[in-house]
Amino acid sequence: MTSAADTPIDALSPLEAAAEIARLLEAIRAADRLYYQDDAPTLSDADYDRLRLRLVALEARFPELVRPDSPTGKVGAGASEKFEKVRHVVPMLSLDNAFADDDVRDFVARVHKFLATHGQTVAFTAEPKIDGLSLSIRYVNGRLVSAATRGDGAEGENVTANVRTIAEVPQVLPDDVPEVLEVRGEVYMSHADFAALNVKAEAFGGKVFANPRNAAAGSLRQLDAAITAARPLKFFAYAWGEISPDWAVETQYERVRAFGRWGFPVNPRMVRCASAEELLEVYRGLEADRARLGYDIDGVVYKVDRIDLQTRLGFVSRSPRWAIAHKFPAEKARTVLEGIDIQVGRTGAHTPVARLTPVTVGGVVVTNATLHNADEIARLDARIGDTVVVQRAGDVIPQIVEVVRDEGHDGRAAFDFPHLCLCDLKT
Numbered sequence: 001m002t003s004a005a006d007t008p009i010d011a012l013s014p015l016e017a018a019a020e021i022a023r024l025l026e027a028i029r030a031a032d033r034l035y036y037q038d039d040a041p042t043l044s045d046a047d048y049d050r051l052r053l054r055l056v057a058l059e060a061r062f063p064e065l066v067r068p069d070s071p072t073g074k075v076g077a078g079a080s081e082k083f084e085k086v087r088h089v090v091p092m093l094s095l096d097n098a099f100a101d102d103d104v105r106d107f108v109a110r111v112h113k114f115l116a117t118h119g120q121t122v123a124f125t126a127e128p129k130i131d132g133l134s135l136s137i138r139y140v141n142g143r144l145v146s147a148a149t150r151g152d153g154a155e156g157e158n159v160t161a162n163v164r165t166i167a168e169v170p171q172v173l174p175d176d177v178p179e180v181l182e183v184r185g186e187v188y189m190s191h192a193d194f195a196a197l198n199v200k201a202e203a204f205g206g207k208v209f210a211n212p213r214n215a216a217a218g219s220l221r222q223l224d225a226a227i228t229a230a231r232p233l234k235f236f237a238y239a240w241g242e243i244s245p246d247w248a249v250e251t252q253y254e255r256v257r258a259f260g261r262w263g264f265p266v267n268p269r270m271v272r273c274a275s276a277e278e279l280l281e282v283y284r285g286l287e288a289d290r291a292r293l294g295y296d297i298d299g300v301v302y303k304v305d306r307i308d309l310q311t312r313l314g315f316v317s318r319s320p321r322w323a324i325a326h327k328f329p330a331e332k333a334r335t336v337l338e339g340i341d342i343q344v345g346r347t348g349a350h351t352p353v354a355r356l357t358p359v360t361v362g363g364v365v366v367t368n369a370t371l372h373n374a375d376e377i378a379r380l381d382a383r384i385g386d387t388v389v390v391q392r393a394g395d396v397i398p399q400i401v402e403v404v405r406d407e408g409h410d411g412r413a414a415f416d417f418p419h420l421c422l423c424d425l426k427t
């Protein structure tokens with residue numbers, strides 16, 4: 001049976017489309033809540049992007065069904081109730097995504113067309129897309145006065161006391177900085193610090209985080225700044241909010257370099273490019289080096305370098321026309337399925353968990369992966385001893401996405417899913 005979720009959009013009646021939009025809104029809101037407020041996502045980035053793309057496509061096909069509060073017109077999930085709110089003078093917006101090389105070529109072509117360049121070169125920057133959480137830090141006369149998370153883009157959470165404890169964030173800047181300066185960037189945690197934090201948490205019964213991004217978010221969004229102080233948070237500056245108008249540094253590249261001179265950590269892999277092909281070369285280089293960087297990146301951000309051109313290009317809905325995030329595909333690796341354990345949840349649901357020969361996927365050692373349910377094991381025809389492909393997509397639980405049909409597969413026994421276990425009989 002196919003559900004509405006699989007039906008091509010053109011085949012949906014308006015009534016079916018309305019029901020499908022309601023379902024997607026609910027799923028996206030729930031995912032946003034878990035991601036932004038609870039720092040405990042359950043969907044992979046790829047699955048989340050799929051929901052959003054389907055909603056965008058449905059809204060384009062049925063504009064009369066667009067809800068005023070649709071998340072496609074909105075960034076993030078709003079600030080949490082537990083923090084004081086800060087209104088961003090310059091909104092903190094999000095980026096459109098590119099997945100394929102041609103999306104990047106289209107982006108560059110759109111920029112040229114909009115600017116009517118008639119063959120003249122436009123410079124772009126290419127920067128690693130750091131997988132952390134964005135932060136805006138405000139300085140007045142060179143002194144840190146406040147810091148806020150993105151929140152819904154218009155209003156964020158006041159995390160000033162917490163940010164003051166991050167050693168990498170300067171409290172005082174040199175004399176030559178603009179009077180008002182908001183530096184924006186990403187708070188993140190390195191792989192090594194994340195692993196050490198989780199080892200400590202396991203030993204002392206603290207919260208074990210699913211990935212470095214959640215560890216960074218959970219560490220920053222603490223009501224007690226002393227907890228943040230004990231967490232190894234890092235920061236990369238890559239953007240800005242309000243700045244006094246007299247600052248005559250005219251490009252993205254030079255502005256970020258100035259942040260570096262003032263004491264902010266800036267990413268050493270930022271480069272300037274002159275064409276889509278050059279941007280794609282940077283993407284391939286970063287993809288190849290990804291596991292060795294020591295921190296998570298989930299793509300590359302391309303930006304028009306000249307700020308006057310950025311201003312001309314402006315924004316569409318929640319994202320700038322002058323920038324795009326080129327996402328990496330989910331990270332995958334091959335390993336051996338050593339066993340399948342059945343976990344029995346509080347509701348009695350039986351969830352199969354794959355036990356794997358440990359394998360590094362994007363810098364994280366994976367030993368377990370979800371197999372979802374009996375149907376999924378049957379669909380994959382996963383048998384103990386098989387070589388499998390595991391995928392980690394910045395999400396909580398790695399997944400098995402494929403069984404490699406090697407010579408031994410047919411000789412292995414199909415997995416017999418135990419629907420009844422001894423614990424069911426103990427009453």
Ligand code: IVH
Pocket residue numbers: 092093094095127128129130131132133134186238239301320323325
């Ligand atoms: S620029 C107006 N540059 O990605 C756009 N964002 O998906 C300002 N991110 O909200 C953002 N690395 O949290 C920019 N080098 C980078 C980035 C970056 C990571 C994050 C940031 C942003 C999200 C958009």
